[in-house]
Each structure stands twice: as C-alpha cells, then as structure tokens.
Amino acid sequence: MTTTAPLLDVAHLTLTIGTAGRRVVDDVSFQVFPGEIVGIVGESGSGKTLAARAVMGFVPPAVRLAGGSIRFEGRDVMAMSGKELRAMRGAKVGMVFQEPMTSLNPSMLIGRQLDEGLALHRGLDAPARRALILDMLERVGIRDPEGALDAYPHQFSGGMRQRIMLASVMLLKPALLLADEPTTALDAVVQRDVMELMVELTQANDTAVLLISHDLGMVARYCSRIVVMCRGEVVEQGTAEDILARPRHPYTRKLLAAMPQRLPARFLPQGETPIVAVRDLVVDYPGRQGFFRRSAPKRALHGISIAVQPGEVVAVVGGSGSGKTTLGQSIAGLVKPAGGEILFNGKPIAKSDTAYWDYRLNCQMVFQDPYSSLDPRMTIRQLVGEPLRLVEDMDASARQARIAEVLAEVGLSDGFAERFPHELSGGQRQRVAIARAIVRRPSFVIADEPVSALDVTVRAQVLALFDELQKKHGFSCLFISHDLGVVEQVADRVVVMQDGRIVEEGPRDAIFDAPRHPYTRKLLSAVPGLEATGDGGVRLFWRLGEGEATAPA
Template identity: 85%
Template sequence: MLAKPLLAVSNLTLRIGASGKTVVNDVGFSVSPGEIVGIVGESGSGKTLAARAIMGFVPPAVKLVSGSILFDGDEITTMAPKRLRAVRGSKVGMVFQEPMTSLNPSMMIGRQLEEGLALHRDLDAAGRRALILDMLRRVGLSDPEGALHAFPHQFSGGMRQRIMLASVMLLKPALLLADEPTTALDAVVQRDVMELMVDLTKENGTAVLLISHDLGMVARYCSRIVVMNQGDVVEQGAADDILARPQHPYTRKLLAAMPLRGQARELPEAKTPIVAVRDLVVDYPGRQRFFRKSAPKRALHGISLAVQPGEVVAVVGGSGSGKTTLGQSIAGLVKSSGGEILFNGKPIFKSEVAYWDYRLNCQMVFQDPYSSLDPRMSIGELVTEPLRLVPGMGAAEKKARVAEVLAEVGLGNGFAERFPHELSGGQRQRVAIARAVVRRPSFVIADEPVSALDVTVRAQVLELFAELQRKHGFSCLFISHDLGVVEQVADRVVVMQEGRIVEEGSRDQIFDDPKHAYTRKLLSAVPGLESSGDGGVRLFWRLAENETAHTPLS
C-alpha cells in the first residue's frame, strides 16, 4: 500500500492580478514522507512560485485562481493566517537561493537562529543556545561560539548557506523547500551543502522539494522529477526514467542544453603568448580596528601563466582560491604587489604607451551584468562607450559597428533603444559580451559569465561566445566554478587553490588524468551527465573511485 503523500498539490493556478498573465497553470505533484522530489525548468517556468505558494509566500500581485495544496491533510490555501504562521518554520521550512538576502545583515547569527526556536519551541534561553551550538557544529562551523556573535557578511557564501540550512533544520520540519540552494557555490562547497542537507533530512525523516536548474544535481539526489515550462507541468516521473527516456520535447531540449565535451582544438604554435603573467603577487591591506591594523592578506602567491593567441584558458578553483582576483589583476582592476604582466612579449608597466595599448586590447565580461551595466544608459549607449577612444572612428562608423555587434549577439531590431531593466538575464549577458568584443580586442577575461543563467540560456550564451571567439580570434581567460562548462569551452585548464596554481594542463589531461589531490577533489565533487542516446542522458562520475563512494539516492 502506497504511503499517503505529505504534500499534495493539485490543479494549482496562479495569475498576476485578477485578469492578468497566468504564471502557474493547473499544476499538480506530490511529495511523500522522506522523499526528495526535484522541480526543474528555465527561469520563468513557475517552479519557484509553485513552491512559494506552499508556504503562502507568493507576492501580493499574484493571485490564487484555483487549486488545492494539502499538507499533512490540511488545506493550505484556506488556512487562517495565524495557523499558517504556526506551520511555517515548525512544519514547513524553506532554504532560499541567496542567503545574504534572506539573513538579516543587521542581526548577529545567534539571534537570528534563536528567533524560530523562541517562536515555535517551548525552551528556555539555555536550551535554545545548546541546540543552536550543536546544530552549528553539525553544519561544519569550526567556531560555533564565535559565530553566535558574528554577522552574515563575515562568512563566505558556502558558510552562509550552511547557517541558513541550520536555521531551518533546527525546527526539524516535516517538509523542506530548497530553492536553488547551491547555485552560486563552487563544486566542493555545493557537494558539502547538499550532502549535509540530505543527512539532516534523512535523520529527521524530512521530505524535500528541491527547485533547481542543475540537472546533474537533481539526477544525483532526487527520486522523482517534475519538469515545468511556462507555468505548466509538461512531464513528471521517476528521475532515472525522465533523464534516460524523456518523452516531452521540452525535457529533451533541457537535456540537450547540458554542456558536453567536444573534440580538442588544434591551435597553431606561437612563439610569443598574447598575455603572460610572471610571479604575480596581490596583497589586500589589513583592516583598521580601533588603534591597530591587522596584517595584510596575500591573495595571490607568485602566479605565473601564459595565454597563447586564440587559446581559451579556464581557471577553476573553490571560493577564495584567488581566481577572480587573478582575472581582475590581469585586467588592471586590482593593483598587484609584485610580478609583471606582458602583452605580446612586452611588459605593460614599463611605459605608458604599452599600458595603454594593453588596456585597449583587454576587455572583461563580469559575472553579474545587471550590476556592471549602467541602468541610466540605453543598450546602444552602453555598447558604444568602449569605442570612445578608438582613433579616427566617426559617429556613423560607431553606429554601424554597434549595430553589427548587437546583431552578432542576437540583439537586433530595436534593442539599442532599450535599457538594462527591460532585458532578461540572458539578454543582459549578451550585452556584456557585446561591450567586450565591440572594440575587437585580442584578449577577453570572462569571470563566471554564465553562472547565474539557467541551462538553455547558458547553452545559448556559450555557443554565442564560442562563435564570436572563432570569428574574431581573441584569446580568453575563462574563470568558472562550473566544471561542465569548463569541459565544453576550454583548451587548457589552470587549477587554483589558496592563491596558488596547483596544476595545469590541457583540458583532456586535467579531466581524464588529474594528478594533484585538490584537482581530484574538485572533479569528484559533482557528477557529470553524458548522452545516452534517444535524447536522454545518464549520470557518471569523472573519477572511478567515486562511483562506489557516491551512489545515486533515487
């Protein structure tokens, strides 16, 4: 006899306003006690809204048109506000995508974790403190006592996500809603957070609804998958069946968008690298605290690397490994403390002419285009701006070049007059790429250019980037924590740990025969997906020794 579902959603329809756009249309799915169910889909598919409706967290403009949400036999949609507040946290918990926005920046961690216990549990202050300290130890904080008196900004992204998970699991909810809990985390931290979440939920018999666009992670942890597209559930079933034998064209499209390794490129030999870095050192100054200043922190310890003409060199590593600092230092955005940078064999700091030539030929694509694009400028103005210093280029030529580049990145027909807030995340990233290539630079630094994009938009942006690179021949330093993306785009891979290069080699050497223990740790952290034919994929581990250590949970 099948267990009664803990959560049963049926015929759920949500609409913007009384007669506006339907954003969730006749959605139905269930979650049984102790089960892990994944909801996947692109941005705008309605997966987050459907999950938030379970807790009554939909925005005021979104109205419930019809449907039922039964949690443990109780109807959520008609529940009185006071009763619903008692359910939130104590019986249904939610881990949000970005803990920095869901943790109060003005409150110490201990006080934030105590709030839920004070509201939902009959414990005195000493009992609450003991539970909080125990949970902080269990989520991997080395100094739980110190964490009680610290603020969210004093922790890394991975640590903040652990604290967010601790705050939810302290109350031992029967259902956990996890909305993109590892999107911005590197491979090792992502695995650690997910394994921690699974361990805590298994221990308490908690069911999990995992919302994600990371199909590899969903395949690894979920027993069933619900696929959503534009507010509709287009397919659902056992995870193995959905991945191996997708029935709906949209599911096939999602799986086809997963990054896959292609043939290694044959690059012509060059006598002189386009960019070379020798013994680069970057120190961040210490913080001033009352009457003394803390010691400076060394972010890069004598880094040396070279990028050949037309080559794509990927830099990978965990959070805090120094990869972004390396990119920004090479771009001239962070001042180095030692070492030198050479462009076409010439030191860029030896003369003003050499430095100017390098800065004009080196462009950067940032991780978050929304914060790097001026919201007051139109798209045309933003893409025109890098052409201001091109000698001898008139207004008509600039306008023609901007139109040509916008067409190359798929933003023709009126996009030049729009503003950044009028574009989607993928379109804004295309604008950021257009700004980088409009000058026809010889070297581009791309810092996590697709980390915030869903699978299909990511595939489109990567294909666009590769096409522009082939067409214009620029070299690229590609910084990423997504090993699947690196496997698709890179000619050579550099692995960084704690400000040092621990291993480098061709893409195939690094992925197929890693030598350094840290490289092996990175590659073993997350599974990959490979084509299984018939539009399906299958889960695999890049290192054979992990096939027994990590078995699918489905």
C-alpha cells in the same frame, strides 16, 4: 515512502497576475511523500519557484489564486488564517533560499537569528536553545560555533552562510523543506558538501525535500522523482531514472540536450609569443582596520605565473577564495599587484609606459553579474557604444554601424538598442555584456563566471555564442568558472587554483581524464555529470567516480 498519504498534495494549482489574469502557474499538480526528495526543474520564468513559495503562502500580493488547492498534512494551506500560516512556517515547512545573504539579516548576529525560530515555535528556555544551536552549528561544519554566535553574516563565505541558513531551518525539524536553488553560486566541492549535509539532516529527521534547481546533474544525483515545468505548466513528471533515460516531452529533451558536452580538442599553433603572460604575480589585500590597529594583510595570490597563447581559451577553476577572480581582475588592471609583472605581446606593461594604453584597450572583461556591471541609466545602444569613444578616426555613422553589427552578432535585433538593462532577461543582459566587451575587437577577453547565474538552455545559447564569436574574431580568453561541465566544453587548457596558488595546469583532456594533484581529483569527483546516451536521454556519471571510477568513454 513511509505512507501512502502524501505529505504535500498540490492539485490543479493556478496562479494569475495582473488585471488581465495572466496565468503564471497553470493547472500544476504534484505530490511529495514523507522522507522523499522531489526535484522541480525548468528554465527561468517556468513558475517553479512561485509554485513552491505558494506552499508557504509566500506569493507576492499581485498574484492571485485562480484555482486548485495546496494541502499539507491534509490541511488546505490556502484556507489557513494568518496565525495558522505563521505556526506552519518554520515549524512544519522550512525554506532555504538561493542567496543566503539576502535571507539572513545583515544587521543581526548569527546567534540571535538562529534563536528566533526556536523561541517562537519551541518554547524552550534560553540555555536549552543555546545548546541546540551550538550542536546544530557543529553538525553543519562551522569550525567555531561559539564564535559564530557573535558574528554577522558578511563575515562568512557563501558556503558557510548557506550552512548557517540550513542550520536555522533544520533546528526546527520541519516535515517539509523547500530548497530553492540552494547551491547555484557555490563551487563544486562546497556544493557537494552542502547537498550531502542537507540530505543527512533531512534523513535524520525523516524530512521531505522539494528541491528547485536548474542543475540537472544535481537533481539526478539526489532526487527520486522529477517534475519538469515550462511556462507555468507541468509538462512531464516521473522517477528520476525514467525522466533522464527516456524523456517523452520535447521540452524535457531540450533541457537535457542543453547540458555541456566535451568537444574535440582544437589544434593551436605552438611557440608563438603569448598574448598575455603573468610572471610571479603577488596580490595582497589590506587588513581590516580595528579601533587601535589594522590586522595583517591577506595574501590572495602567491607568485602566480600563467601565459595565454593567441586564440587560446584558458580556463581557471578552483574553490571559492582560491584567487581565480583576483587573478582576472589583476590582469584587467582592476586590482593593483604587490609584485610580479604582466606582459602584453611579450612586453612588460606599466602605467607610465605607452604600451599600457594599448593593453588596456585590448583587454576587456565580462563580469559574472551583468545587471550590476551595466549602467541602469543608459540604453543598450549607449552601453555597447561607450567603448567606441576611444577609437580614433571613427565617426558617428561608423560607430552606429559597428553597434548594429555587434548587436546582430550576439543575437539581439535593432529593437533592443533603445531598451534599458532592466527591460531584458538575464540571458539578454549577458549578451549585451559580451557585445560591450568585443565591440572594440579586443585581442584578449576575461570572462568571470559569465554563465553561472543562467539556466541550462540560456547557458547553452550563451556558450555557443561565445564560441562562435571567439572563432570569428580570434580573441584569446581567460575563462574563470566553478562549473566543471562548462569548462570541459569551452577550454583548450585548464589551470587549477587553490589558496592563491596554481596546483596543476595542462591540456583540458589531460586534466579531466588523468588529474595528478589531489585537489584537482577532489574537484572532479565532487559533482556528477550527465552524458548523452544517443536516444534523447542522458545517464549520470562521475568524472572520477563517486570514489575513483573512470571518466566515460
């Protein structure tokens, strides 16, 4: 810390909502000093994002300040006029949002969006602004800065969009950066790159960071202090070392206990016919149509071969664009392959074959975002019961009994049956998506990033539920994920993909403890893990070290 005076001082902040004055942020106090990185952690709905947005005056109109104060550089933010707030936002306090696609204007060129803040706050001429923008784009790792100026956000990957968002904020050299879940949707390598870039840029400008995240491993890696929030209140705060090693509050211990842990390897029978096998699968995406010609097609999968045994959970990991989701969608029949074949119970399937119908009924998929995959006009009962319409010899009473049985299996009471998806939390919607996938008792389930958008405790609940259902019903699973901690917990076997090819595969323990391929080693060394110490705390470790150290015993 460069001074004893805090850069940001939030004291007894209380925010209410609605006419009843329900407290969504209750008596919250914390400080951030210049050059410091402070993490705020907690479950969804804990109030951490709302408290951070209040620093910039970004609270929704229905939210009212009921008490407390927010002081930035000694000035009361709540007493600032609209003009003063606009002068502070961007120039003094910047914010990186969770999803850059929603914070970058899709109809504006990248160059124009980056130029806006400089033109508003710095008063530089156009050539000077352009030079600063090109330099910053180069610093954040954009390969073609000149070309990026004339591109739109949708032409970049998620990691590149987050780099551009970070560039737009850091161009103004703010004193405080608010980072709200900046790496949630990114794979392990890109996540590390974005965080290292953010730390590098903030250190160069002595910028303080308030990092809001449910990724405890990342918070432990980068933050000097941690603030733990639960239901709008701060239940514990202190140095990262003390909070992780010696948590005092039961809620903090609950969060730490919810971190994925490696379970003992299961014994599975060998030599049986695979439930699903893929041989030399090739998928091509058509090129983009221009004014006069179409660009060349892009090959997403290059001759992939994989087999899933009865009752086995095979995890597919890899960076964004590696082809893992395309592989899952191809097996599910949602993407048409350009070559190769898919076998179900040892028999090739084709749409003209009677085996294809049996395969499609026995292959179900759980998508990454349940809200977009559940029809908002249908009740939970209708959504879960829809697949049963294709079950022969099942009357209405039998269907209702099966729906009630499956909802109970996923931990939802009868009271949820008549609700709509928007009336459920993210974790509850994911439970509905799982119920919908297993209601026909399929033999094969594809789970595409099923817990990536969930906080730590809900993620632990969904993973425990998934494990229980998999053991009870015995379905095989292709589990697609970029979260290595989750994979380490659920997988029997791991397949590593890069650029549409399988670069390594093998038993989970062999992949995590003795990876052979350089890309696998790069993935495993990108993000730290948290290991339970046995006394309620955890310690930070690197699966291959922050270099090449060994995995924990």
